[in-house]
Amino acid sequence: MRNFWAALAVTSALVAAPAAQSETLADALISAYKTSNLLDQNQAVLRAADESAAVAVAKLRPVLDFAAAAGYSRYDNAAGTTFPVANYETSSASVSLTASILIYAGGRGLLGIDIAKESVLATRAALINVEQQVLLAAVSAYVDVRLQTEIVALRQSNMRLIDQELRAAKDRFDVGEVTLTDVSLAEAALASARSGLAAAQGNLQIAREQFKATVGHYPSNLKSLPKPPQLPKNQDAAKAIAVRNHPNVIQAQHQAKIADLQIQIAKGAMLPSISGSFGVRQADTGVGSATLGLNLSQPIYQGGELSALYRQSLAQKEAADANMHQSVVLISQAAGNAWTNLSVANASIQAGNLQVTATQKAFDGVREEAKLGARTTLDVLNAEQDLLNARASRLQAEASRYVGVYQVLATTGQLTAARLNLGIATFDPEAYYNAVKSAPATSTQGKKLDRIMSKIKK
Secondary structure, eight states: OHHHHHHHHHHHHHTOOOOOOOOOOOHHHHHHHHHHHHHHHHHHHHHHHHHHHHHHHHTTTEEEEEEEEEEEEEOTTTOOSOOOOSSEEEEEEEEEEEEEEEESSSHHHHHHHHHHHHHHHHHHHHHHHHHHHHHHHHHHHHHHHHHHHHHHHHHHHHHHHHHHHHHHHHHHHHHTTTOOHHHHHHHHHHHHHHHHHHHHHHHHHHHHHHHHHHHOOOOSBBBOOOOOOOOOHHHHHHHHHHHHHHHHHHHHHHHHHHHHHHHHHHHHTTSSSEEEEEEEEEEESEEEEEEEEEEOOOOOOOOHHHHHHHHHHHHHHHHHHOOOOHHHHHHHHHHHHHHHHHHHHHHHHHHHHHHHHHHHHHHHHHHHHHHTTSSSSHHHHHHHHHHHHHHHHHHHHHHHHHHHHHHHHHHHHHHHTTTOOOOOOOOOOOHHHHHTTTTTSSSHHHHHHHHHHHHHHH
16 A cells, blocks of 8 residues: 555656646657657768769769889899899889770769669658658657546546545445445445556556657656647648658659669660770889770670660569559548548547536436435446546547647648747758769868768757
8 A cells, every 4th residue: 555655646746747847849849859869860861862962973073093013023043044144133113093984874874863863852751751750759759648647637536536435435334324335346446446547657657758769858747738730621632732742752753753764774774885094104114104095885795684674674663653653542541541530539529528528417416316325336436437437538539639630740741840830950951962962072072061960960
């Protein structure tokens, strides 16, 4: 019993945290955005994709190679049979500088740049989807902590009422108005209420851990939920926005474009390639040389590999197109489901309000009738349980409705830090790309990249 009341005191302290440590939903969303490892991971993935654009650009530029060579030889001809000198040594050294450039490759170089750009755009869309998942998880965690806190308070109130019923049953038993069975029923109900409270406290602790994992810290005195964001007018409008704006659809569109460009690259692989080179060499003997070359190569037969790669690219294009169309179907379905769930939650709240009102009246009436001897203790306990269930169901429906609003926003691609107006500096997906897209190698660009990386780490 002592441990039970200690746990109850801890839960009460959690429910009544100091006002100075209060936290709003916006605070939780900002913290989740800033501390999310998932966002950090996918922002790094995007920067890697940005560098692929620089790599594609670099492949069209001249390649400059420097080489230096030195050698030493010692000859031992002790027998002196053929050489006039028995022993002698030689050494040599040379330096060379060679430049080469790809002049023509069937358009594959420019196509590679286009593919890299499409990959960047697809990765940006994937990052937006991760951002939506992070923010939706933060909303769910915030609402769940508040819900579990309210259920704990509801369970505490329920236990106090049953305890009162138990004392009343004992008093009535002492004067002979009820039997020992009524007292036992009240004691059993009180034990059940304690068990329910312990479970509710456990659920609250689980919700707090989920909050910490999502937001980055434990919750403290969460404030009331603010007014939810504005939604589209109806389900059809939500679906239309979803299939147009959702990052999964946008990502699939860019992936389909990449597959189309891969077909052109497969065609270009069958065309000739032209490259040029220029080199200079200087030896320690004072002899120098310069070379200028032009190379033309044309694949004639490679065992059917090029044709297989071309057919493979066609199949991959079909798969990418099908994936794009399926993404539209799934996102439209998700938007419809989210809207339906929101409507169900609204209906549940309306029914829950009526149910709570009716069960409250029923409980009050049964308790008064029990005082007059017209109802048994069991009737009162059942009425109390019905009232508890009705209140808990309404709380759950209200939580589902609130999270459902943000779920609809997520399915329409609008659940981002920028659209929620959180008032914080958000990740700029173009800053790093603009700094590296031309494959910089100068110190000026290097300093700019250093500044961008420092800002990202902050």
